[in-house]
Amino acid sequence: MTTSDRGGIVDLRSDTVTHPSPAMLKAMYEAELGDDVFSDDPTVNALEERAAELLGKEAAVFVASGTMGNLVAQLGHLGRGQETMAGASTHMVNDEQAGHAVVVGTSIRQMAERADGTWDLAELEEAFRDPNDLHEPISGLVAIENTHAHSMGRPLSLDYTHKVAAIAQAHGVPLHVDGARFFNATVALGLEPRDLAAPADSVSFCLSKGLACPIGSLVVGPKDFVARARRGRKLVGGGMRQVGVLAAPGLVALSDGPDGMIDRLAEDHANARALAEGLARLDGIESAGGLAQPEPGPLDPGRVHTNFVVFRVRRDRAQFLEALRGRGILMVEYQHGTIRAVTHYGVDATDVERVLAACTAALRETSSAKAAAAATAPTT
Numbered sequence: 001m002t003t004s005d006r007g008g009i010v011d012l013r014s015d016t017v018t019h020p021s022p023a024m025l026k027a028m029y030e031a032e033l034g035d036d037v038f039s040d041d042p043t044v045n046a047l048e049e050r051a052a053e054l055l056g057k058e059a060a061v062f063v064a065s066g067t068m069g070n071l072v073a074q075l076g077h078l079g080r081g082q083e084t085m086a087g088a089s090t091h092m093v094n095d096e097q098a099g100h101a102v103v104v105g106t107s108i109r110q111m112a113e114r115a116d117g118t119w120d121l122a123e124l125e126e127a128f129r130d131p132n133d134l135h136e137p138i139s140g141l142v143a144i145e146n147t148h149a150h151s152m153g154r155p156l157s158l159d160y161t162h163k164v165a166a167i168a169q170a171h172g173v174p175l176h177v178d179g180a181r182f183f184n185a186t187v188a189l190g191l192e193p194r195d196l197a198a199p200a201d202s203v204s205f206c207l208s209k210g211l212a213c214p215i216g217s218l219v220v221g222p223k224d225f226v227a228r229a230r231r232g233r234k235l236v237g238g239g240m241r242q243v244g245v246l247a248a249p250g251l252v253a254l255s256d257g258p259d260g261m262i263d264r265l266a267e268d269h270a271n272a273r274a275l276a277e278g279l280a281r282l283d284g285i286e287s288a289g290g291l292a293q294p295e296p297g298p299l300d301p302g303r304v305h306t307n308f309v310v311f312r313v314r315r316d317r318a319q320f321l322e323a324l325r326g327r328g329i330l331m332v333e334y335q336h337g338t339i340r341a342v343t344h345y346g347v348d349a350t351d352v353e354r355v356l357a358a359c360t361a362a363l364r365e366t367s368s369a370k371a372a373a374a375a376t377a378p379t380t
């Protein structure tokens, strides 16, 4: 898939805009099917086995989305009235319609995050509830996000994951990793997936992001946990039937062969770094602030570790994005007044050059935020 297949548009809004590779489309066409609620869809079974093997866990369950993956993981780990500890900026806290409360019947204790996406581990220690105090909920789960989106897609290290897991384990609480972009983390850190997954009880990861599949996520963990998550999947209407047709591209993505999508993520990371380096040279582009780059000043390409570039523009943001759109380049508004660009399958180094040229032109023709505000202000 190249930009020419998309009418010349370079769509950097997200890595969820990826289209399946020719090998995936062929695998979908040829997929052997069954009824997955009866557990007899051979392609789904093969995908679940492959995911479990790759991450070194006993079992896996195929679900429709990353959100459903986190939801059924919570259903697998938690009972009503329990509490999860999760980072304040994370997807589980902000972007899942409080499914933990609506469906699972649990609360979330939000942990403060540092600029590298980690927590102060002394604060984690303190966040566990006293099970002997009748007032308090029961701590039931620790959840971390890897890569950590709001810190510009930082990979959380193996050492940090081990430390969080040890603290959780000492309190008898499991660790879940929301690994929507788990393989971006393993590739950036140069780790085998099973090694980064080892400290965690469960991991969910998306097929539909950088791995370029049209749909799906997997949740991996111990057999009994996966059995409960599978029950949870049926509860939320996620029991899918002749679904090998959707599992087939996942098997391609997770394969070791030349059609596999995991090692290829390194290209996305290199392209994101090149994009950030080019942007940093442009007058009018600056640090994103927030977790992505707390210190004010120029954009620091050194903070790009995976496929996210988050920055601020000293212009009216909407006008700037519109000027880019006019040149066939799509980016998206991100939190705290920033802009996010995400590299992915189908975007190559030539596209990055085109994006930088478009940004240069867009900066030139877009007024500053101040001028834009003055132009629209009432003139009484």
Ligand SMILES: *Cc1c(COP(=O)(O)O)cnc(C)c1O
Binding pocket: 064, 065, 066, 067, 068, 070, 091, 092, 145, 149, 178, 180, 181, 206, 208, 217
């Ligand atoms: C995208 C994402 C999800 C949810 O995945 P969907 O397939 O969009 O439901 C969960 N967690 C993180 C960190 C994500 O980036």
